[in-house]
Amino acid sequence: MLDRYNRLTCRPLLPPKWAFGAWMSSGFYVDTEERVLERARRLRERGIPADVLHLDCYWQVAGHWSDLRWDADNFPDPARMLRVLRDQGFKVCLWTNPYVSQHSPAFAEAAEAGYFLRRADGSTYVADVWHGSHPASGIVDFTNPAAVAWFVGLLRPLLEQGVAVFKTDFAEGVPADAVAHNGMSGAELHNVYTLLFNDTVSAVTREVAGHGLVWARSSYLGGQRHSAQWGGDVNATYPAMGSTLRGGLSHGLSGVPFWSHDAGGFHGTPAPDLYVRWAQFAALSPLVRFHGTTSRLPWDFPAGAERLVVEALRLRYRLLPYIYSAAVESARTGIPLMRALLVDSPGDPAAWGAELEYLLGPDLLVAPMHDPSGERDVYLPAGRWVDHWTGETHEGGRYLRVAAPLSRIPLFVRHGALIPVLSDQDSVGDGPFDGVTLVSWGGTDARTVVRDVDGDTVVVAVREGDTLRVTCAGPLRVRDATLAFGRGQGVPHIELTP
Secondary structure (H helix, E strand, O other), rough: OOHHHHHHOOOOOOOHHHHHHEEOOOOOOOHHHHHHHHHHHHHHHOOOOOOEEEHHHHHHHHEEEOOOOOOOOOOOOOOHHHHHHHHHOOOEEEOOOOEEEEOOOOHHHHHHHOEEEEOOOOOOOOOOOOOOOOOEEEEEEEHHHHHHHHHHHHHHHHHHHHHOEEEEEEOOOOOOOOEOOOOOOOHHHHHHHHHHHHHHHHHHHHHHHHOOOOEEEOOOHHHHHHHEOOOOOOOHHHHHHHHHHHHHHHHHOOOOOOEEEOOOOOOOOOOOHHHHHHHHHOOOOOEEEEEEOOOOOEEEEEEEHHHHHHHHHHHHHOOHHHHHHHHHHHHHHHHOEEEEEEHHHHOHHHHHHHOOOOOEEEEEEEEEOOOOOOOEEEEEEEOOEEOOOOOOEOOOEEEEEEOOOOOOOOOOEEEEOOEEEEEOOOOOOOOOOOOOOEEOOOOOEEEEEEEEEOEEEEEEEEEOOEEEEEEEEEEOEEEEEEEOOOOOOOEEEEEEEE
16 A cells, blocks of 8 residues: 555655764754854764754844855854864754745845745735744745745755755745735645645755755655655653654655654753653654754763663664665655554554554564653564563564663564674765674574665575574675574574675
């Protein structure tokens, strides 16, 4: 069904490889060039894995949102800043939206040229898109080719400076009584407007940066062609984390495999334990971003929480060959990268009710701790499942009561799985994975395909007595093969043939 839906509306866009690393945001603070460079320095010095620095609203002049111009006082030399960050292995994401404040110098020019949605009498529609918190704005009319060209003309220089990607925020605020250039009413335009906005930003990003990724708040049918959406502005509470997880599973079942959320929640400041639990959930999500109204930077939380968040991110980065392989499959087939259990077990009624756990790819079962108790029930589908932390094997088709200390997210591996992993690293980059270790969870016959930017590698494991022979056919650079648990307990010796 998902395959047919994607064939009808379009195949998902595979994000660039670096997008699967951690995105670290400025938060909702006035930002400066100095602060951005300091964040980058501290991330690298503290060994916190990260690939993308997101600059939210305040890279622009406050009250001018969103005229897509650097605040020259706070960012006197953005081109130099972007070069320094690139040399440190960081990509930069900038916040955008399709509204231009009436206080912006760009407003009069765009209004005069007819680049905004209009009222029935032909005047520019100036709307309170910020619900009173910021100045009323014009809404860019993406049904007008001239307006699209104008908007693209604001984005292109930023990409040429070295910006890698844009967060396309809002776009759902289209007044019902507005009139578009093509004659549509605001009511008719409302849903598709978000698609036109993301189409515009994605197209110029592909033209200059070579990929079509946007980080979108709103979208519509076919929005998977822009790649990423995230779960929006939720509260920093355990119930909000649970509802975010349910929303992510619904997103996957709606044909959008590449989804994320704000680790820690958006509104408010998470308690240290919630920050850790949400970061663990985020680290095992399709994409991961730390963002909120207050800081989500690990060093702004107690040292113990910082350590556990970094451990969660390091687990993600070790698993990146597995996650990226699953992502390539998602782009090819439309199957969710983070998927409800019912996708793989449609005949199991219990799988249809498991709304607070999921499969990440085909072989990892993730059950985030969604309350502060440290205990929860986990449903294991049919088959055998191995506790990632203890090596204990459990028969599926039943519920399991799990106690997880704050240092561990409940995580299970399908028995017999072959999982490609890396050693610790601080960034993903763009090139092929190097020095991969193949981990056998059970020492049994198995087959997997590791997908990378330079092609697919077929890995086959064959059990012969007390030896597990592992062979690889493809470009993958394999360093080693090992057993996840049980060596010396009847589990075989491993031989690797690259």
